[in-house]
Amino acid sequence: MAKSPLEGMADVTPSYDPMVKRVMVTGGAGFLGSHLCDRLIEAGNEVLCVDNYFTGRRSNVAHLLDHANFELMRHDVTFPLYVEVDEIYNLACPASPVHYQHDPVQTTKTSVHGAINMLGLAKRINAKIFQASTSEVYGDPSVDPQTEEYWGNVNPIGIRSCYDEGKRCAETLFFDYHRQHDLRIKVGRIFNTYGPGMHPKDGRVVSNFIVQALKGDPITIFGNGEQTRSFCYVDDLIAAVMAMMATEDDVTGPINLGNPGEFSMLELAETVLELTGSSSRLVFQPLPHDDPKQRCPDISKAKKYLGWAPKVPLREGLGKTITYFDALLSGRED
Ligand code: NAD
Numbered sequence: 335m336a337k338s339p340l341e342g343m344a345d346v347t348p349s350y351d352p353m354v355k356r357v358m359v360t361g362g363a364g365f366l367g368s369h370l371c372d373r374l375i376e377a378g379n380e381v382l383c384v385d386n387y388f389t390g391r392r393s394n395v396a397h398l399l400d401h402a403n404f405e406l407m408r409h410d411v412t413f414p415l416y417v418e419v420d421e422i423y424n425l426a427c428p429a430s431p432v433h434y435q436h437d438p439v440q441t442t443k444t445s446v447h448g449a450i451n452m453l454g455l456a457k458r459i460n461a462k463i464f465q466a467s468t469s470e471v472y473g474d475p476s477v478d479p480q481t482e483e484y485w486g487n488v489n490p491i492g493i494r495s496c497y498d499e500g501k502r503c504a505e506t507l508f509f510d511y512h513r514q515h516d517l518r519i520k521v522g523r524i525f526n527t528y529g530p531g532m533h534p535k536d537g538r539v540v541s542n543f544i545v546q547a548l549k550g551d552p553i554t555i556f557g558n559g560e561q562t563r564s565f566c567y568v569d570d571l572i573a574a575v576m577a578m579m580a581t582e583d584d585v586t587g588p589i590n591l592g593n594p595g596e597f598s599m600l601e602l603a604e605t606v607l608e609l610t611g612s613s614s615r616l617v618f619q620p621l622p623h624d625d626p627k628q629r630c631p632d633i634s635k636a637k638k639y640l641g642w643a644p645k646v647p648l649r650e651g652l653g654k655t656i657t658y659f660d661a662l663l664s665g666r667e668d
């Protein structure tokens with residue numbers, strides 16, 4: 335019998351397994367991105383986490399570094415990227431006003447050039463692509479609750495515009511790639527999301543209030559505190575994002591992803607004080623320019639197309655987030 339030409343050679347089985355989905359997460363070392371990487375690995379995917387560490391940290395994904403299906407790459411999405419994957423979650427972009435206003439030109443570049451680069455990549459490799467859009471596309475809304483049909487009320491030249499208009503332009507690019515190149519897109523408009531894993535200096539309201547309460551520092555209320563937000567717990571949000579990626583190709587969005595429970599900043603502060611048992615006092619500081627007065631998602635589309643609704647009420651989610659920050663701060667992270 336003829337000898338196989340491979341006999342005696344090392345194992346040359348290709349490492350590529352067509353049964354395992356290859357998924358890229360840009361902004362994967364950030365707050366939401368690191369939770370998403372966890373869930374994707376748990377679900378048996380191969381995950382490529384891409385981040386420039388502007389607001390994210392290697393430590394957010396350190397526990398995944400030894401996992402055979404996980405790879406971490408330092409890369410700025412404003413530059414082209416050449417990789418082979420089946421699905422892309424585009425989350426790269428600072429999300430806290432303090433951070434996205436730090437270098438507003440880079441923020442716009444990240445949303446716009448980042449979207450162009452990731453869409454170009456998706457087109458070349460025929461990947462499905464999810465965009466982490468935002469409730470900020472509604473600006474300071476005159477419609478309550480906000481439905482996806484509402485076009486928004488956004489200042490194009492204010493201090494929040496680098497983020498709001500960057501994300502709006504990214505949505506435009508996603509829909510043009512879909513219409514022009516038949517690309518499979520999923521645009522999720524994420525409302526304020528919080529939970530364990532946030533950086534203590536993230537600057538957003540939930541982490542600020544909890545850290546201040548735990549340290550006994552004054553709670554900084556901007557304006558009179560009557561402005562409202564709707565807060566979604568991170569586990570609920572990640573479930574929605576993954577459910578959206580799994581929808582049929584004709585489901586493009588935009589779809590609001592958030593928890594419709596609406597609270598004023600004063601109510602949030604009082605709840606945090608109660609749950610932490612803190613005696614921090616409230617201090618009132620000027621309201622930042624263009625700070626939206628109100629935000630509340632209409633989630634009928636998420637219910638209909640994703641079969642999804644948030645499960646974790648604010649008090650329960652705050653409790654888990656307080657436990658996380660308490661442990662972090664007692665390790666003296668400040
Ligand atoms: P985050 O700041 O914790 O994460 C953003 C990540 O993107 C960080 O790891 C950061 O280093 C990375 N990044 C920034 N610029 C980059 C670049 N040019 N190239 C590569 N990586 C870059 O914020 P998050 O809360 O995890 O938000 C993630 C995404 O979800 C963002 O796109 C944000 O706009 C969107 N979003 C979040 C919320 C929320 O409440 N958390 C609400 C609406 C939308």
Ligand code: UDP
Binds near residue numbers: 526540561
């Ligand atoms: N805010 C506050 N104190 C803080 C941080 C934020 O009162 O220490 C307010 C802020 O003015 C806004 C709301 O909380 O009205 C939510 O702010 P955040 O930065 O979390 O996100 P935004 O929804 O404004 O992007």
